[in-house]
Amino acid sequence: xxxPKGKEELLFPAKIALLLTIPSLFLFIFFNxxxxxxxxxxxxxxxxxxxxxxxxxxxxxxxxxxxxxxxQLFNDxxxxxxxxxxxxxxxxxxxxKMLVGVGLAFLFSSPLIYGKRVMRGLxxxxxxxxAILSVMIWRGALDPRYGPMTPFFSLIVGRPFQAxxxxxxxxxxxxxxxxxxxxxxxxxxxxxxxxxxxxxxxxIIEASIVDGAGVFSRTTKVVLPLIxxxxxxxxxxxxxxxLQAFLIPFVLNDGGPMKIFAGKLISSNDLLLLYGYHRxxxxxxxxxxxxxxxxxxxxxxxxxxxxxKFVFQRGGK
Amino acid sequence: MATLxxxxxxxxxxxVAFSITAxxxxxxxxxxxxxxxxLPTLSLDISYFTIENFVSVINDADFRNSLILxxxxxxxxxxxxxxxxxxxxxxxxxxxxxxxxxxxxSYLIFxxxxxxxxxxxxxxxxVFLGKLNLVSIYVLPFLYVSGMVPFNTWLLKxxxxxxxxxxxxxxxVDGSSWWTLIFRVILxxxxxxxxxxxxxxxxxxxxxxILANLFGFRTLPVLMYKxxxxxxxxxxxxAATAILYAIPIIIMYMTAQRFIGEAVRMGxxx
Numbered sequence: 001x002x003x004p005k006g007k008e009e010l011l012f013p014a015k016i017a018l019l020l021t022i023p024s025l026f027l028f029i030f031f032n033x034x035x036x037x038x039x040x041x042x043x044x045x046x047x048x049x050x051x052x053x054x055x056x057x058x059x060x061x062x063x064x065x066x067x068x069x070x071x072q073l074f075n076d077x078x079x080x081x082x083x084x085x086x087x088x089x090x091x092x093x094x095x096x097k098m099l100v101g102v103g104l105a106f107l108f109s110s111p112l113i114y115g116k117r118v119m120r121g122l123x124x125x126x127x128x129x130x131a132i133l134s135v136m137i138w139r140g141a142l143d144p145r146y147g148p149m150t151p152f153f154s155l156i157v158g159r160p161f162q163a164x165x166x167x168x169x170x171x172x173x174x175x176x177x178x179x180x181x182x183x184x185x186x187x188x189x190x191x192x193x194x195x196x197x198x199x200x201x202x203x204i205i206e207a208s209i210v211d212g213a214g215v216f217s218r219t220t221k222v223v224l225p226l227i228x229x230x231x232x233x234x235x236x237x238x239x240x241x242x243l244q245a246f247l248i249p250f251v252l253n254d255g256g257p258m259k260i261f262a263g264k265l266i267s268s269n270d271l272l273l274l275y276g277y278h279r280x281x282x283x284x285x286x287x288x289x290x291x292x293x294x295x296x297x298x299x300x301x302x303x304x305x306x307x308x309k310f311v312f313q314r315g316g317k
Numbered sequence: 318m319a320t321l322x323x324x325x326x327x328x329x330x331x332x333v334a335f336s337i338t339a340x341x342x343x344x345x346x347x348x349x350x351x352x353x354x355x356l357p358t359l360s361l362d363i364s365y366f367t368i369e370n371f372v373s374v375i376n377d378a379d380f381r382n383s384l385i386l387x388x389x390x391x392x393x394x395x396x397x398x399x400x401x402x403x404x405x406x407x408x409x410x411x412x413x414x415x416x417x418x419x420x421x422x423s424y425l426i427f428x429x430x431x432x433x434x435x436x437x438x439x440x441x442x443x444v445f446l447g448k449l450n451l452v453s454i455y456v457l458p459f460l461y462v463s464g465m466v467p468f469n470t471w472l473l474k475x476x477x478x479x480x481x482x483x484x485x486x487x488x489x490v491d492g493s494s495w496w497t498l499i500f501r502v503i504l505x506x507x508x509x510x511x512x513x514x515x516x517x518x519x520x521x522x523x524x525x526x527i528l529a530n531l532f533g534f535r536t537l538p539v540l541m542y543k544x545x546x547x548x549x550x551x552x553x554x555x556a557a558t559a560i561l562y563a564i565p566i567i568i569m570y571m572t573a574q575r576f577i578g579e580a581v582r583m584g585x586x587x
Contacts, residue, residue, distance in 0.1 A: 133538070141348075
């Protein structure tokens with residue numbers, strides 16, 4: 001029998017392909033894409049928790065209010081505050097997790113460690129645990145009175161460390177977010193960068209030893225340039241996680257201590273996604289929250305565009 | 318002399334690696350040990366050892382209800398994920414149709430921001446499910462599966478690509494019935510990808526918190542979230558609950574470790 005022309009040549013009728021893909025595509029669009037389209041509608045209304053179900057609610061009937069939500073949003077100092085806090089978190093958490101992850105990858109690339117495989121396996125624990133459980137464990141670990149990690153951090157900040165509880169401190173909880181984000185992400189960074197390091201041909205390393213390069217210059221001048229693309233790539237990927245941080249601030253302490261900022265009651269560490277969630281669940285300004293989340297969708301789209309460019313720069317595969 | 322120096326260096330590096338590992342894993346080790354402690358905080362005194370914490374957690378009606386709810390929701394999610402995603406991934410691997418690469422790329426791109434988009438669409442999802450009267454525990458597994466479609470379709474398609482297609486093509490050309498084709502040819506040769514999907518779906522549903530919490534379904538993570546504040550003084554009870562909760566996940570992680578590594582590599586390769 002003649003070989004079929006090319007791997008992609010269809011033997012199966014295209015109608016069946018449609019039949020097989022449509023159900024999952026429908027599910028995806030119905031529950032994931034449609035709500036985003038629906039928030040476009042909400043964003044132009046004065047929706048709240050009552051009038052959205054009862055449009056003729058006398059005190060506040062559901063109305064189109066044009067761009068009012070967006071005008072209000074862009075004139076809201078709290079919005080810029082949340083944006084800046086998120087950028088700050090991006091700027092602190094990404095270097096931290098890259099530092100720890102790349103450091104561990106280098107350390108465990110050394111053949112001079114006993115029990116290397118066991119320790120490396122154990123270090124992947126945060127990966128094996130559900131993120132929600134990890135954050136709850138950290139919440140217990142940072143309890144101001146009983147938390148096993150609290151004394152350690154108190155030593156670092158030089159006073160009782162308070163990231164959880166009734167007398168939370170804004171910057172202690174910000175530091176805690178960074179630590180937990182690092183803890184959740186280092187296995188990924190370590191694994192991928194470690195893979196890149198072990199992928200470097202032995203001849204290159206041996207040649208540099210023959211040339212008399214010490215451990216330090218071998219690391220910085222030979223190994224590091226060779227894995228730089230991977231490191232940059234991991235940094236882009238893991239920035240996405242920091243940008244979309246929600247579970248950590250929400251579960252650890254619901255955004256930290258409340259404070260009044262420009263006449264508005266907010267959590268002092270309202271990162272982007274959490275800021276919208278609080279407008280939704282605390283203020284019940286659903287139209288405003290929808291408008292805000294549309295802006296977030298745009299910000300995330302910019303991020304994913306950068307990510308996509310990056311993938312294609314690497315050659316597409 | 319040189320060997321002694323090397324030996325000392327090895328010892329030093331091992332000590333460094335060990336102390337870093339121990340520090341990073343301290344919270345987890347602590348919680349594991351505390352679960353067996355009679356005291357709310359850890360004590361190294363062996364006379365405080367007990368398994369009573371586990372007994373009282375299992376005897377707790379709230380815990381049992383949540384355990385049943387979580388098991389049912391996760392089971393349903395696995396079933397629906399297999400039902401919806403496997404055929405689609407198979408089609409993406411074996412068929413040529415219009416919009417195929419667009420759909421695949423959209424899935425891949427979306428999966429990078431699915432967490433953020435998920436939260437960003439919560440308001441609208443809440444309103445629109447409320448209006449359609451769809452806020453129900455029966456809808457929750459569908460919600461979970463819909464969120465899994467992009468990444469898992471993509472992942473599974475890559476697995477199917479690695480399974481030789483000659484087998485199913487030959488069966489198709491021979492004019493076998495659909496029944497034979499699906500149950501005798503395709504499914505038996507794709508056990509691995511289907512197992513991966515089942516495990517990923519279970520882990521996703523078992524650990525989902527945001528939606529369950531928003532809609533007020535008391536799955537295990539939601540119950541534990543309610544406990545964790547109140548339990549700070551009963552840290553040993555929380556620890557026991559956490560271990561019971563983590564057991565299925567850890568078993569699955571160990572089974573699927575190889576696949577999880579592969580999945581991450583694929584995600585990285587793009």
